Amino acid sequence: MLALWQDLKHGVRALKGNPGYATVAILTLALGIGANTAIFSVINALFLHPPGIPHPERLVAVRVKYDKLGLSSIIVSAPDFAQVRDHKDVFDAAAISLETDIGLMTESGPQRLLGAQVSWQWFEVFGAKPLLGRTFVPEEDQPKANQEVVLAYDAWKRWFGGDTGVVGRTVELGEQPYKIIGVMPAEFQWPNHVDLWKPLGLPPSEYEPNNRYDENYFAVARTRPDVSYARAAAFIRVLTDQDIQHDPSGKYAQNSGWGMFLVPLADFAFGRVQTPLRVLFGAVALVLLIACANITGLLLARASGRTKEFAIRTAMGAPPWTLIRQTLAESLVLAGTGAAVGLVLAQFGIRGLLALAPEDLAAGANISIDGFVMLFTTVIAIFAALVFGSIPAWQAAHTDPNRTLKETATAVTSGRARLRFRSVLVAGELALALVLLAGAGLLLKSLSRLGEVNPGFRPQGVMTAVLALSETRYNRSEKQIAFFRSVLENLAHAPGVSAAGAGFPLPFSGNNATASFEIEDRPRLPDDPGPHGSVAYVSPGYFQTLGIPLLKGRYFTDQDRKGTQPVAVVDENMAEQYWPNQEAIGKRLRRSSADPWSTVVGVVGHIRFSQLVGEEQSTEGVQSSAKGTYYFAMYQTLAPFGFLIARTPADPANLSAAVQEAVRAADPTQPVHDFKAMNARIQSSLGPQRFVVTLLGFFSGMAVLLAAVGLYGVLSSMVAQRTNEIGIRIVLGAAPAEVLFLVITRGMNMVGAGLAAGVLAALVLSQLIRSLLYGVESTDPLVYLGVAVVLAMVALLACYIPARRALRVDPMVALRYE
Numbered sequence: 001m002l003a004l005w006q007d008l009k010h011g012v013r014a015l016k017g018n019p020g021y022a023t024v025a026i027l028t029l030a031l032g033i034g035a036n037t038a039i040f041s042v043i044n045a046l047f048l049h050p051p052g053i054p055h056p057e058r059l060v061a062v063r064v065k066y067d068k069l070g071l072s073s074i075i076v077s078a079p080d081f082a083q084v085r086d087h088k089d090v091f092d093a094a095a096i097s098l099e100t101d102i103g104l105m106t107e108s109g110p111q112r113l114l115g116a117q118v119s120w121q122w123f124e125v126f127g128a129k130p131l132l133g134r135t136f137v138p139e140e141d142q143p144k145a146n147q148e149v150v151l152a153y154d155a156w157k158r159w160f161g162g163d164t165g166v167v168g169r170t171v172e173l174g175e176q177p178y179k180i181i182g183v184m185p186a187e188f189q190w191p192n193h194v195d196l197w198k199p200l201g202l203p204p205s206e207y208e209p210n211n212r213y214d215e216n217y218f219a220v221a222r223t224r225p226d227v228s229y230a231r232a233a234a235f236i237r238v239l240t241d242q243d244i245q246h247d248p249s250g251k252y253a254q255n256s257g258w259g260m261f262l263v264p265l266a267d268f269a270f271g272r273v274q275t276p277l278r279v280l281f282g283a284v285a286l287v288l289l290i291a292c293a294n295i296t297g298l299l300l301a302r303a304s305g306r307t308k309e310f311a312i313r314t315a316m317g318a319p320p321w322t323l324i325r326q327t328l329a330e331s332l333v334l335a336g337t338g339a340a341v342g343l344v345l346a347q348f349g350i351r352g353l354l355a356l357a358p359e360d361l362a363a364g365a366n367i368s369i370d371g372f373v374m375l376f377t378t379v380i381a382i383f384a385a386l387v388f389g390s391i392p393a394w395q396a397a398h399t400d401p402n403r404t405l406k407e408t409a410t411a412v413t414s415g416r417a418r419l420r421f422r423s424v425l426v427a428g429e430l431a432l433a434l435v436l437l438a439g440a441g442l443l444l445k446s447l448s449r450l451g452e453v454n455p456g457f458r459p460q461g462v463m464t465a466v467l468a469l470s471e472t473r474y475n476r477s478e479k480q481i482a483f484f485r486s487v488l489e490n491l492a493h494a495p496g497v498s499a500a501g502a503g504f505p506l507p508f509s510g511n512n513a514t515a516s517f518e519i520e521d522r523p524r525l526p527d528d529p530g531p532h533g534s535v536a537y538v539s540p541g542y543f544q545t546l547g548i549p550l551l552k553g554r555y556f557t558d559q560d561r562k563g564t565q566p567v568a569v570v571d572e573n574m575a576e577q578y579w580p581n582q583e584a585i586g587k588r589l590r591r592s593s594a595d596p597w598s599t600v601v602g603v604v605g606h607i608r609f610s611q612l613v614g615e616e617q618s619t620e621g622v623q624s625s626a627k628g629t630y631y632f633a634m635y636q637t638l639a640p641f642g643f644l645i646a647r648t649p650a651d652p653a654n655l656s657a658a659v660q661e662a663v664r665a666a667d668p669t670q671p672v673h674d675f676k677a678m679n680a681r682i683q684s685s686l687g688p689q690r691f692v693v694t695l696l697g698f699f700s701g702m703a704v705l706l707a708a709v710g711l712y713g714v715l716s717s718m719v720a721q722r723t724n725e726i727g728i729r730i731v732l733g734a735a736p737a738e739v740l741f742l743v744i745t746r747g748m749n750m751v752g753a754g755l756a757a758g759v760l761a762a763l764v765l766s767q768l769i770r771s772l773l774y775g776v777e778s779t780d781p782l783v784y785l786g787v788a789v790v791l792a793m794v795a796l797l798a799c800y801i802p803a804r805r806a807l808r809v810d811p812m813v814a815l816r817y818e
Helices: 002-017 019-048 078-086 122-126 153-160 229-245 252-256 265-305 307-315 320-356 359-364 371-397 401-406 408-450 477-492 542-546 572-578 652-666 678-685 687-721 723-731 736-772 781-807 811-815
Strands: 059-066 071-074 091-106 109-118 148-151 170-173 176-183 196-199 218-223 258-264 462-468 499-504 514-516 532-538 550-553 567-571 588-590 598-604 621-623 629-633 641-647 673-677
Touching (some): 019 687, 059 229, 059 265, 078 091, 078 218, 091 170, 091 462, 122 218, 148 153, 229 258, 408 687, 408 736, 408 781, 462 652, 652 673, 673 678, 678 687, 687 736
Parallel strands (some): 567 598
Antiparallel strands (some): 059 218, 071 621, 091 109, 091 218, 462 641, 462 673, 499 641
């Protein structure tokens, strides 16, 4: 340990003696280590060790699928949840939640709180303890007894100023009194950034078997410590088989391909960014390798000047291990300092990542540098030290003192050998940089193709907003419909508004709804699960405001109200699926036997609802993009919540005030929120793609810069070593162009080798990002040609600067060089 301490102090003195070299090396390492630390911090916080959640590997989301209905992963019903909750031999705890909006009247006007109605074990599932007070007990999770709330940390700070005496206070939320019983710590944010939790209070009738296919709730469970994920998943499969065999509805479960399954909670919550993060983690690993190659080159260049020192120490009896140990100690000091600076850079990097991240990641993540991140940084710093320090250490230990001390030419030959090895390193750096550039180019081209996809409607000029009506004030459908009528009438006459409407759900809002339905005079075959599709409730003006084309029949009108013939509109996919080679208009459908028959009066175009390409994903789940949609007239049904939409020929941002005023005129106590242009909602759906393109482009630029610096360093060393030769060439009459050509040719030989190796590596590695590409092949020749040209131009600039220096060699100085 004493020898190691002496070696480390010697390494510190060596770096202090060459501050220029130390600064360049430390900053190079800090960039590579900082980038890796920042990306790992995100992965750690999302998938490995979420803050405030003990043993996150035991948390699972309970999901349902209907294979024959195109639903691959949706929320669950109360009976499904009850089965999981009651099997204590597999699950320690289970809970369900339902998001809700709650109005809060403040001095500045009505405000909206995002709440979650949860069953009483919600916090127990996550292992979360309150900062103040307590969480729910079973007696509070009952109908008409659920008048308690637990506050989120941010809401406690925002609305109550962090008052520790808030527990026990009664507040009015949504015109109903609620008692505050607890406050959760800042790190607990499940589900994403709610303001408060209140008991769900489901009646016993909700858990009856005939409600099995009425899915409304997000379910999460914690497995027992002795139960692995594989065992729990197998248990759910067995439970599904039993439910199918004892299906109280007959064979609906079997005919529809129904089944329950489990998903690790982290994968469920952040699965959209899992592949992009893996790609980025691979990218920053390549950046670190390039940085290590640069540091290796610097150490080899420095070792050329220390050849005689190593030879003298060897001649005086220093064993090879001592030289290896001292060289590696210097590398460890370098890596340790680079890691320390890298941690500082990582803090800024994390902020940048969150600023660029998709909304669901930025909202749901609590990312920080904890002990696991520190351990990771330490490990990669040691790894880096071994990578860039081992070769110089080996060469130092194998110095021949006799030849080195007797022959200067040997030192020159040794220097040239090191230069050749550095050339190989630079070619490798260029190859890795091309791999990153090619990946960024493919993803950028894919993103541009995604931006050209037609969603089926005209999003330009449309402003959207969300509102949820008070359950006490608007407890009847007549009141709800009257409110929406008043708001839309006010909005339609507002300056700058060309059309207005309302509905739920709204495209690209993160919400969707699907349901089975019946078709009049359509008998169900024995193995047929029956008609199924996405369902929406919309007002007159909804289709016109969004620009959804009418293909046949008519849109909804103000005459489609309660007391008149119920009507419906279907999209072209549904019309083709259920009335092929027929006329859908005039046909009748209904949600269930308790509903009246609605006559189809129009056929509209099919629209994308949550993703421009691929399967549709929403808060309800994942479904086929080909699934049709049927629309009911909002004024003929319930309307407790919805989206307001307004179109303008000008900037839609100018409509926010008009929407607020229209709501205030109808009810000054009603909050309206989440103002967002429809184009912005669509762009948000491209968040994961834009996230990975932006960061991969940044890391590619970093890699190209490091590779160019490495190339510059090698050519500068070559010019320095060949100063005598260059001087002789100039004296013998060599033209400046010939000298320039000599140096640039040497550099471009390295570039050519690096580009060739990089193209081959990129063709192989690009297969890893095929799932992220749309409208572009992973072998697109134009992308590879483009990035090769860009990299060659940067490399040419890096070659030109040392070549220009060679032209300034003074022949008289060069001839006296040795």
